[in-house]
Amino acid sequence: MAGNTGTYLIRGASLLGGEPGDLLIRDGVIAETGAGLTAEGASVIDAAGLVALPGMVDVHTHLREPGREDAETVETGTRAAALGGYTAVHAMANSTPVADTAGVVEQVYSLGQAAGWVDVRPVGAVTVGLAGEQLAELGAMADSRARVRMFSDDGICVHDPVLMRRALEYVKAFDGVVAQHAQEPRLTAGAQMNEGEVSAVLGLTGWPAVAEESIIARDVLLAQHVGSRLHVCHVSTAGSVEIIRWAKQRGINVTAEVTPHHLLLTDDLVRSYDPVYKVNPPLRTDADVQALRAGLADGTIDVVGTDHAPHPSEHKECEWAQAAMGMTGLETALSVVQHTMIETGLISWADFARVTSAAAAKIGRLEDQGRPLEAGEPANVILVDPAARWTVEPAKMATMGRNSPFKGMELPGKVVATFFKGHPTVLDGKLNTPYPHAASVGAA
Amino acid sequence: MKHLLSTEDLSLANAIRILDTAEEMAAVGDREVKKLPALRGRTVVNLFFEDSTRTRISFEAAAKRLSADVINFAAKGSSVSKGESLKDTAQTLSAMGADAVVIRHWASGAPHRLAATDWIDAAVINAGDGTHEHPTQALLDAFTMRRHWSRLAGTGSEGADLKGMRVAIAGDVLHSRVARSNVWLLRTLGAEVTLVAPPTLLPIGVEKWPCSVSYNMDETLEQGVDAVMMLRVQGERMNASFFPSTREYSRRWGFDDNRLRSLDALGMKDTIIMHPGPMNRGLEISAAAADSPRSTVLAQVRNGVSVRMAALYLLLSGDTREPAAPALAYAGTHSTKESN
Numbered sequence: 001m002a003g004n005t006g007t008y009l010i011r012g013a014s015l016l017g018g019e020p021g022d023l024l025i026r027d028g029v030i031a032e033t034g035a036g037l038t039a040e041g042a043s044v045i046d047a048a049g050l051v052a053l054p055g056m057v058d059v060h061t062h063l064r065e066p067g068r069e070d071a072e073t074v075e076t077g078t079r080a081a082a083l084g085g086y087t088a089v090h091a092m093a094n095s096t097p098v099a100d101t102a103g104v105v106e107q108v109y110s111l112g113q114a115a116g117w118v119d120v121r122p123v124g125a126v127t128v129g130l131a132g133e134q135l136a137e138l139g140a141m142a143d144s145r146a147r148v149r150m151f152s153d154d155g156i157c158v159h160d161p162v163l164m165r166r167a168l169e170y171v172k173a174f175d176g177v178v179a180q181h182a183q184e185p186r187l188t189a190g191a192q193m194n195e196g197e198v199s200a201v202l203g204l205t206g207w208p209a210v211a212e213e214s215i216i217a218r219d220v221l222l223a224q225h226v227g228s229r230l231h232v233c234h235v236s237t238a239g240s241v242e243i244i245r246w247a248k249q250r251g252i253n254v255t256a257e258v259t260p261h262h263l264l265l266t267d268d269l270v271r272s273y274d275p276v277y278k279v280n281p282p283l284r285t286d287a288d289v290q291a292l293r294a295g296l297a298d299g300t301i302d303v304v305g306t307d308h309a310p311h312p313s314e315h316k317e318c319e320w321a322q323a324a325m326g327m328t329g330l331e332t333a334l335s336v337v338q339h340t341m342i343e344t345g346l347i348s349w350a351d352f353a354r355v356t357s358a359a360a361a362k363i364g365r366l367e368d369q370g371r372p373l374e375a376g377e378p379a380n381v382i383l384v385d386p387a388a389r390w391t392v393e394p395a396k397m398a399t400m401g402r403n404s405p406f407k408g409m410e411l412p413g414k415v416v417a418t419f420f421k422g423h424p425t426v427l428d429g430k431l432n433t434p435y436p437h438a439a440s441v442g443a444a
Numbered sequence: 445m446k447h448l449l450s451t452e453d454l455s456l457a458n459a460i461r462i463l464d465t466a467e468e469m470a471a472v473g474d475r476e477v478k479k480l481p482a483l484r485g486r487t488v489v490n491l492f493f494e495d496s497t498r499t500r501i502s503f504e505a506a507a508k509r510l511s512a513d514v515i516n517f518a519a520k521g522s523s524v525s526k527g528e529s530l531k532d533t534a535q536t537l538s539a540m541g542a543d544a545v546v547i548r549h550w551a552s553g554a555p556h557r558l559a560a561t562d563w564i565d566a567a568v569i570n571a572g573d574g575t576h577e578h579p580t581q582a583l584l585d586a587f588t589m590r591r592h593w594s595r596l597a598g599t600g601s602e603g604a605d606l607k608g609m610r611v612a613i614a615g616d617v618l619h620s621r622v623a624r625s626n627v628w629l630l631r632t633l634g635a636e637v638t639l640v641a642p643p644t645l646l647p648i649g650v651e652k653w654p655c656s657v658s659y660n661m662d663e664t665l666e667q668g669v670d671a672v673m674m675l676r677v678q679g680e681r682m683n684a685s686f687f688p689s690t691r692e693y694s695r696r697w698g699f700d701d702n703r704l705r706s707l708d709a710l711g712m713k714d715t716i717i718m719h720p721g722p723m724n725r726g727l728e729i730s731a732a733a734a735d736s737p738r739s740t741v742l743a744q745v746r747n748g749v750s751v752r753m754a755a756l757y758l759l760l761s762g763d764t765r766e767p768a769a770p771a772l773a774y775a776g777t778h779s780t781k782e783s784n
Binding site for chain 1: 452529530531549550551552553554556557560561573574575576577621624647648649650652653
C-alpha cells in the first residue's frame with residue numbers, strides 16, 4: 001500500500017449512522033478509531049452531522065471506453081463515481097472492442113489506474129463479442145493484471161441454456177461469477193417499455209416481466225445444478241424478487257442487484273415519450289417498485305448497482321423508438337437510495353453500507369473494498385451529509401452523459417468527501433485530486 | 445388547442461367543436477368553388493416518415509381548400525445513422541416558416557416529441573404515429589357516425605354527441621392506432637364500444653380501457669350494434685403466430701357475407717359498416733360487405749377532408765392559438781394541453 005497519501009483526522013462523524021467518533025487516516029489505512037483522537041500534522045475535518053461510510057462499490061457501470069469516448073471515458077466516468085461516493089466500479093464489458101480478451105480488460109484496468117479516482121475492475125464478456133455463441137477466454141481474463149472475477153454479456157442475455165450452464169461451470173475454476181442480464185430475447189423482440197397498462201395506451205411494444213423472470217428461474221436452477229455462483233443484474237420486477245427469494249431459501253448461491261432508478265421511477269413517466277426514461281430493463285409499475293424496495297430491505301436483493309449508462313445527447317433527442325436505452329446514475333445513486341430506502345425507514349445507514357459497499361465488494365471479490373471502518377482497514381471511506389438537499393442538474397455533472405431521469409428532482413444527501421486508499425478524491429463536495437497513482441503502480 | 449396529438453386528452457367540448465366546424469367545411473365542399481381564403485399566407489407541411497398516400501392527399505386537399513401553402517416532405521428513413529434526425533428536420537421546417545406540421549411517423553410518440561420540445565414552434569397535427577394514435581381518422585369516423593346517428597334521431601348533427609350508440613371495432617387492435625383513437629374519442633362522445641378480436645391481437649392492459657372486449661364476432665352482432673368498424677389486418681401477422689391462417693382469421697373475425705346477412709336476419713337495418721381503408725377484401729371484410737349500402741367507406745374518405753380542414757382551421761386561425769408553451773411532458777401528465 002502506498003505511503004504518501006497524507007494524514008487526515010475526521011472528527012465526530014457518525015460511523016455508519018451510529019455514535020459519533022473520530023477516524024484517523026494515515027498512509028492509506030484507517031490508523032485509529034475512537035473519541036478525541038489527535039495526530040501531529042494531520043488535516044482535520046470537522047465531520048459533525050456527517051455520516052461516515054465505506055466507499056461505495058458499483059457492481060454495474062458503463063464507462064464506454066474503449067470505443068465510445070463521445071459518451072464517456074474512464075476519466076470522466078470515474079470522476080463521476082468519486083463525486084457519487086464510490087471508491088470502486090465494475091466496468092461493463094460492452095465496449096468497442098468488447099472486453100472479451102485479457103488485452104482489453106488490462107487496457108481498461110490501466111486506464112482506471114492512470115485516472116486514479118476509483119478502483120476500476122473490468123467485467124469480462126462471457127461470450128466472444130457478446131455474440132452468445134462461444135465462450136470468451138474467461139481464464140485468461142481472470143489471470144490477467146485486471147484479475148477479472150465478474151463476467152457478463154450485460155446488455156445482452158446469455159440466453160442459450162447450454163452456454164449459460166458451461167459459463168457457470170467454468171468460472172468455478174477461479175472463483176468467478178456470471179452476472180446475467182436476464183432478458184428472454186424472443187419475448188422482447190422490438191421491446192420499448194414495460195408491457196402493461198401504459199404500453200397498451202401508448203402503442204409501444206411491450207417488454208413483459210415474464211421475459212426477465214423466466215430467465216432468472218432457469219438460471220438459479222442451473223446455478224444449483226452445477227454448484228456455481230450467479231449474479232442477477234438489475235432486477236426489475238416483483239416476480240423476479242420472489243424467484244430469487246425462493247432460490248436463496250433453497251441455498252442456491254445467487255446474488256442480485258437493483259438500480260436506483262428502479263427503486264423510484266415507474267412506467268407512467270413514459271407517457272411523456274421523453275427518451276430520458278428509456279432504459280433496459282424498462283421502468284416498471286409501482287407494485288414492482290415496492291417489491292424491489294422490500295427485497296432490498298430484507299436481503300433478497302444484495303446490492304444496489306447503478307447501471308450508469310451515459311449516452312451522447314443525439315441518442316436521446318429523437319423519437320422514443322430511435323433512442324438508446326440507459327440512464328446515468330453514479331452521481332445520484334446515494335441520494336436516490338437515501339430517499340427511497342432510508343427516509344422511508346426501510347433500511348439504516350449500516351444497511352446502506354452493506355448494499356452499496358460490503359456486499360458489492362464481496363460479489364466482485366475486491367478484498368480492499370467494502371471493509372469495516374476499523375483500525376488497520378484500507379481507508380476507502382466517504383462522508384455524507386444526510387441533511388443536505390439538492391436539485392439534480394445533469395449539465396453540472398462530471399459524467400459526460402446528460403441523460404439523468406432525475407433531472408429537476410430535489411433529492412436528499414450529499415457526498416462531502418471521498419477517501420480512496422487514504423487519499424481524498426473529493427473534498428467539500430468537490431473533486432480534489434486523483435490518487436497519486438505513480439506510487440501505487442505495482443502495488444495492486 | 446395548440447396541437448392535435450391524440451384523442452385521449454381531447455375534451456368533449458373541443459371534439460364537438462371540431463366536428464361542428466367540419467360540418468361547416470363540408471358545406472364548402474358542396475359548393476361550386478370549393479375554396480375558402482381562411483389560411484391564405486399560412487404554410488402547412490405534410491411531414492411523412494411513412495408512406496400513406498391517402499392520408500397525405502386528404503390533408504393536402506384540406507389545406508388547399510383553406511388556401512394554405514402546402515409543402516409535402518416525404519422523409520423516409522428509419523435511423524439516425526441513415527439520415528437526418530427528427531430534430532434537424534423539425535428545425536429545418538421551423539426555419540422555413542412552417543405554421544403547421546402534419547406528421548405521419550412509424551414511431552409512436554414522434555408527434556409528441558415535436559410538440560414537447562423546442563425544436564419547432566408550429567402547430568403539430570398527428571396524422572398517425574406508430575401503433576399509438578390517429579386522431580383525425582377517429583374524428584372523421586365520429587363525424588360519419590354522428591351524421592348517421594343524428595339522421596336516425598331525426599335531429600341535426602350540430603352540437604350532437606354519440607350517446608347510446610353501440611359501436612363494435614373488430615380486428616387487429618394491438619397494432620392499430622385507429623382503434624386506440626376511436627376508443628378514446630367514442631368514450632368522450634358517449635358511445636358504447638366493444639372491441640372484437642382474437643386475444644393475441646389485443647394489448648395486455650386492454651381491460652383498463654373504457655370499453656368491453658369480446659372474442660366472438662357473432663355474439664357481439666347478436667347483442668345489437670349500430671356500427672361495425674373493421675380494422676385492416678396484415679396477412680403477415682400470421683407468420684408471427686398472431687393467428688393460424690388468413691382463412692381462420694376470416695371465418696372467426698372477418699365481416700363476411702354470412703355476417704352481412706345476419707344483420708338483416710337480426711333486424712338491424714340501420715347498422716353501418718365502416719373501414720378506415722385500405723381494405724383487404726376477402727380477409728377482414730368481404731366484397732359484398734364493402735360494397736353494400738351499409739358501407740360508409742367512401743363517406744369516411746369524403747368526411748376526412750372536412751375534418752382535416754376543421755382541424756387545420758381551428759389550430760391556425762388564431763383565436764385558439766396559445767402562446768408558445770414550454771415542454772409539458774412530465775411524470776403523470778400528458779404531453780398535450782387543451783386551452784379550453
